Amino acid sequence: MKHFFFTLVIVTLGSVAMAQSIFPYKYHVETLPNGLKVITIPTESPGLVAYYSIVRTGSRDEVEPGKSGFAHFFEHMMFRGTTKYPGPVYDSLITSIGASANAYTTDDYTAYHLNFAKEDLERVIELESDRFQNLYYEKPEFQTEAGAVYGEYRKSITSPFAVLNEKMQDLAYDVHTYKHTTIGFEADIKAMPEQFEYSKSFFARFYRPENVLLLITGDIDPKATMKLVTNYYSSWRKGYVPPNITPEPPQKAERSAEIAYNGKTLPIIDIAYKGDPFDPTNKDLIAALLLGDLAFGENSDLYKKLVINEQKVQFINPSVPMNRDLPLFEIYSMVKKLDDINYVRDEVYRTLEEFKTKLVDEKKLNDLKRRNKYGFLMGLDTPDNVAGGLARFAAISGGIEVVNQLYKQMESVTPQDILNAAKKYFTPERRTVVVLKGTQS
Amino acid sequence: MKTIVIALTIVLALALPCTTTGEQNVEKNTPVLLPVKNDPTISFRIWFKVGSQNDPPGKEGLAAITASMLTDASTQKNTYAQIIEKLYPLAASYNATTNVEMTVIYGRTHKDNLKEFYSLFGDAILLPAFQQEDLDRIKSQVMNYLENTLRYANDEELGKAVLYNDIYSGTPYGHITAGTIQAVKSITIEDVLDFYKQHYTRGNVVIGLGGGYHKKLLAALQKDLQKLPAGALRSAAKPQPKTINGFNVTIIEKDAPATAISMGFPINVLRGSKGWYALAIANSWLGEHRNSSSHLYQVIREARGLNYGDYSYIEHYPNGGRLQLPPQNVCRRQQIFEIWIRPVPNEARHFALRAALREFKHLVDKGMSKGDFELTKSFLKKYVLHYAPTTMERLGYALDDRYYGIKASHLETYRKMMSTLTLGDVNAAIKKHWHYENMQIAIITKDAMALKEALVKDIPSPITYSTPKPESVMNEDKEISVFPVKVKEEDIKIVPMAELFLR
Numbered sequence: 001m002k003h004f005f006f007t008l009v010i011v012t013l014g015s016v017a018m019a020q021s022i023f024p025y026k027y028h029v030e031t032l033p034n035g036l037k038v039i040t041i042p043t044e045s046p047g048l049v050a051y052y053s054i055v056r057t058g059s060r061d062e063v064e065p066g067k068s069g070f071a072h073f074f075e076h077m078m079f080r081g082t083t084k085y086p087g088p089v090y091d092s093l094i095t096s097i098g099a100s101a102n103a104y105t106t107d108d109y110t111a112y113h114l115n116f117a118k119e120d121l122e123r124v125i126e127l128e129s130d131r132f133q134n135l136y137y138e139k140p141e142f143q144t145e146a147g148a149v150y151g152e153y154r155k156s157i158t159s160p161f162a163v164l165n166e167k168m169q170d171l172a173y174d175v176h177t178y179k180h181t182t183i184g185f186e187a188d189i190k191a192m193p194e195q196f197e198y199s200k201s202f203f204a205r206f207y208r209p210e211n212v213l214l215l216i217t218g219d220i221d222p223k224a225t226m227k228l229v230t231n232y233y234s235s236w237r238k239g240y241v242p243p244n245i246t247p248e249p250p251q252k253a254e255r256s257a258e259i260a261y262n263g264k265t266l267p268i269i270d271i272a273y274k275g276d277p278f279d280p281t282n283k284d285l286i287a288a289l290l291l292g293d294l295a296f297g298e299n300s301d302l303y304k305k306l307v308i309n310e311q312k313v314q315f316i317n318p319s320v321p322m323n324r325d326l327p328l329f330e331i332y333s334m335v336k337k338l339d340d341i342n343y344v345r346d347e348v349y350r351t352l353e354e355f356k357t358k359l360v361d362e363k364k365l366n367d368l369k370r371r372n373k374y375g376f377l378m379g380l381d382t383p384d385n386v387a388g389g390l391a392r393f394a395a396i397s398g399g400i401e402v403v404n405q406l407y408k409q410m411e412s413v414t415p416q417d418i419l420n421a422a423k424k425y426f427t428p429e430r431r432t433v434v435v436l437k438g439t440q441s
Numbered sequence: 442m443k444t445i446v447i448a449l450t451i452v453l454a455l456a457l458p459c460t461t462t463g464e465q466n467v468e469k470n471t472p473v474l475l476p477v478k479n480d481p482t483i484s485f486r487i488w489f490k491v492g493s494q495n496d497p498p499g500k501e502g503l504a505a506i507t508a509s510m511l512t513d514a515s516t517q518k519n520t521y522a523q524i525i526e527k528l529y530p531l532a533a534s535y536n537a538t539t540n541v542e543m544t545v546i547y548g549r550t551h552k553d554n555l556k557e558f559y560s561l562f563g564d565a566i567l568l569p570a571f572q573q574e575d576l577d578r579i580k581s582q583v584m585n586y587l588e589n590t591l592r593y594a595n596d597e598e599l600g601k602a603v604l605y606n607d608i609y610s611g612t613p614y615g616h617i618t619a620g621t622i623q624a625v626k627s628i629t630i631e632d633v634l635d636f637y638k639q640h641y642t643r644g645n646v647v648i649g650l651g652g653g654y655h656k657k658l659l660a661a662l663q664k665d666l667q668k669l670p671a672g673a674l675r676s677a678a679k680p681q682p683k684t685i686n687g688f689n690v691t692i693i694e695k696d697a698p699a700t701a702i703s704m705g706f707p708i709n710v711l712r713g714s715k716g717w718y719a720l721a722i723a724n725s726w727l728g729e730h731r732n733s734s735s736h737l738y739q740v741i742r743e744a745r746g747l748n749y750g751d752y753s754y755i756e757h758y759p760n761g762g763r764l765q766l767p768p769q770n771v772c773r774r775q776q777i778f779e780i781w782i783r784p785v786p787n788e789a790r791h792f793a794l795r796a797a798l799r800e801f802k803h804l805v806d807k808g809m810s811k812g813d814f815e816l817t818k819s820f821l822k823k824y825v826l827h828y829a830p831t832t833m834e835r836l837g838y839a840l841d842d843r844y845y846g847i848k849a850s851h852l853e854t855y856r857k858m859m860s861t862l863t864l865g866d867v868n869a870a871i872k873k874h875w876h877y878e879n880m881q882i883a884i885i886t887k888d889a890m891a892l893k894e895a896l897v898k899d900i901p902s903p904i905t906y907s908t909p910k911p912e913s914v915m916n917e918d919k920e921i922s923v924f925p926v927k928v929k930e931e932d933i934k935i936v937p938m939a940e941l942f943l944r
């Protein structure tokens with residue numbers, strides 16, 4: 001579900017960032033000779049800076065069998081230090097400057113982020129440039145960290161949504177790496193302690209300047225910041241080796257499965273359709289981003305029917321993500337009674353058929369565009385929100401210019417475009433349906 | 442037409458002069474204001490001095506449901522569906538947060554959309570419709586949370602809920618805010634209406650307003666809230682949690698893939714006092730929330746890889762799994778010290794419990810070292826800068842300051858204290874507020890009987906790892922595995938999942 005909300009934020013952001021009259025911040029882009037792209041965005045935030053290192057590698061890049069979850073595991077290893085600043089020293093330096101530091105991994109990228117006081121900018125640049133170039137850890141530390149990752153899996157897998165998503169991805173994809181979730185299959189997580197040598201090759205292939213972007217926002221001077229970045233990162237050597245990701249062949253027929261959740265839950269239905277990779281010039285795709293919300297969002301007729309009037313479901317939510325490769329466009333619903341699962345499924349199908357044959361109300365479309373505009377403006381309230389909101393764009397496209405294109409495209413979407421998108425993507429051949437039921441009642 | 446009428450009302454309202462509430466406790470209920478000239482948005486936090494401590498017996502959950510009936514339901518002017526439709530293009534929303542002592546109706550809008558937003562927001566507070574279908578929907582969500590989500594989907598939150606319910610059993614704090622299954626089932630429209638009439642009164646409300654608002658908005662808000670019925674603050678008695686003698690353990694039997702542990706005891710220190718800031722330094726070192734600087738994290742996760750994290754608290758911190766930094770408006774007169782051990786493999790549960798208690802005992806017995814003290818002070822002085830980067834969050838802290846009676850801001854005091862507190866202050870606070878011997882413990886795990894027996898007999902819990910560990914860790918493990926945590930048989934209760942949150 002997290003994924004879904006994140007997507008909405010991004011859609012919102014995308015919708016306005018490009019209009020120069022609306023986006024309040026000027027940004028500066030510079031690429032070092034080694035390929036490291038640096039985007040600086042000064043914002044009104046007295047004394048505070050957000051610093052994002054975005055590695056364009058995520059669970060999508062885990063092409064070798066048995067290596068699912070490795071990008072995420074590697075994110076953990078990045079906190080184990082270097083020869084110059086071993087893990088405990090790195091930790092204590094970050095602690096001493098009172099930085100709020102963390103990292104996360106997604107299907108398409110891994111982000112390392114820090115918020116700190118502006119006087120500590122050079123210290124942060126020094127520490128970050130050091131660990132991205134000189135990461136060093138011994139085998140026992142590596143193996144111990146695998147235990148922490150397993151702990152993360154264990155604490156999450158009690159959620160029915162974790163069980164559901166694992167099944168959906170496995171079923172919907174045959175060969176593409178989106179077949180596994182970002183945290184990975186349990187068997188692979190269990191075997192992680194054996195992958196010490198592989199981890200070194202992972203670092204050598206992916207943690208290279210041409211595969212990384214820096215997003216630095218807040219109370220900064222772009223020139224002075226670039227000088228520091230150039231000073232500390234120029235020694236980083238090129239060497240990115242792109243993974244050989246097998247494209248997913250077109251799906252030819254509908255797939256479905258039922259899965260048991262070890263515990264008690266209301267049933268959940270997840271209806272997914274194969275979409276398109278992110279491309280702001282693909283009008284069908286951009287229309288689909290809006291269609292998800294129009295058909296199944298809070299303001300949709302179906303939401304009002306199922307959630308408010310008939311009260312047959314706890315919620316219904318669309319998820320139309322932006323990805324480097326072919327994502328799933330999903331509709332989730334938690335149904336109150338087992339007997340109503342098919343009814344809810346059919347209501348989703350009926351709604352999609354309506355969108356294929358009937359033009360959407362122009363006012364509703366405009367309301368959504370307006371919502372995106374204000375959502376974007378209101379979301380620019382901290383350096384961290386600015387950088388965090390741009391991270392996925394930077395990761396999947398290699399820059400933030402696509403935000404502008406996306407916005408223009410979204411503004412131009414008409415009811416006919418929505419209808420076209422409905423017809424293109426939401427077909428039975430592209431569909432996978434998973435129903436989750438609890439083992440206890 | 443409706444929209445136009447509302448807009449006109451607002452224009453009139455905005456033009457009206459400032460009025461005062463005329464209540465006896467006007468001093469305490471004066472607005473909390475945080476104007477930010479360049480902020481293109483306006484943040485509202487309307488605080489009602491009511492919470493789950495005010496739930497009538499047998500109606501546990503009523504305070505939270507009443508608040509939801511204001512923000513997630515129809516008003517006398519609009520159906521819930523119409524409200525969603527009107528808020529939708531504004532990208533604005535309002536919600537309620539109910540805790541033990543506070544209910545805050547909060548919302549944020551862009552200045553451009555103020556008129557449209559304000560009319561809906563005001564109606565939510567002043568003109569709730571209290572319709573049966575809304576109550577049915579909201580109750581169904583709460584029931585789903587109590588019966589399914591909390592019991593099965595998130596063992597960490599479950600452990601904390603059990604801990605709080607145990608510590609405060611028999612007091613107004615003795616049930617989680619969501620309530621109990623039987624009580625929620627029994628809640629009627631009449632209950633909601635009565636609760637609203639009693640607690641949503643002029644004497645019980647404090648306006649919180651922040652961002653780029655015009656003073657006329659404050660005047661309008663003050664005037665509008667005059668439409669609430671008169672009424673005085675209906676306070677509840679401060680809870681007197683029962684004394685904990687020794688280790689008291691509740692084990693929730695569950696077919697769980699891992700074991701979640703929460704433990705703690707009541708403390709008598711609140712933010713604003715010097716002792717609290719001193720204790721905050723010790724607590725940050727022991728278990729800063731979701732931070733690798735946490736000592737418990739270093740011992741249990743970093744050195745041994747037993748779980749995802751280990752933290753400690755001296756203030757209530759709901760939804761810790763989802764938050765990186767502390768929430769606002771969850772104030773309490775009575776707090777607990779709490780240790781949170783994220784799920785560990787079932788075979789390591791006894792060991793992890795011992796490891797955490799042993800570290801805590803060391804801190805209580807020996808105090809902080811000079812080096813740790815200096816590093817932690819330096820950390821906190823800047824780390825609190827991240828606590829409230831937005832106007833909405835700063836406004837939340839400003840309300841909290843009012844609640845705790847802190848004249849200077851808590852966050853500023855926090856930073857200042859980091860320059861003035863001494864190691865002696867911190868170690869004195871540890872001695873005064875923390876003790877090791879008496880602890881309430883909640884454990885979510887399978888094979889509860891086996892754990893009970895192990896605890897009663899205090900049998901050693903040696904640990905084996907699938908991967909090699911340094912000698913220093915292995916040696917320390919020998920001490921941890923026999924560290925005494927002896928629990929009397931009568932102090933351990935095993936509770937089946939089906940009995941949790943029932944009544």
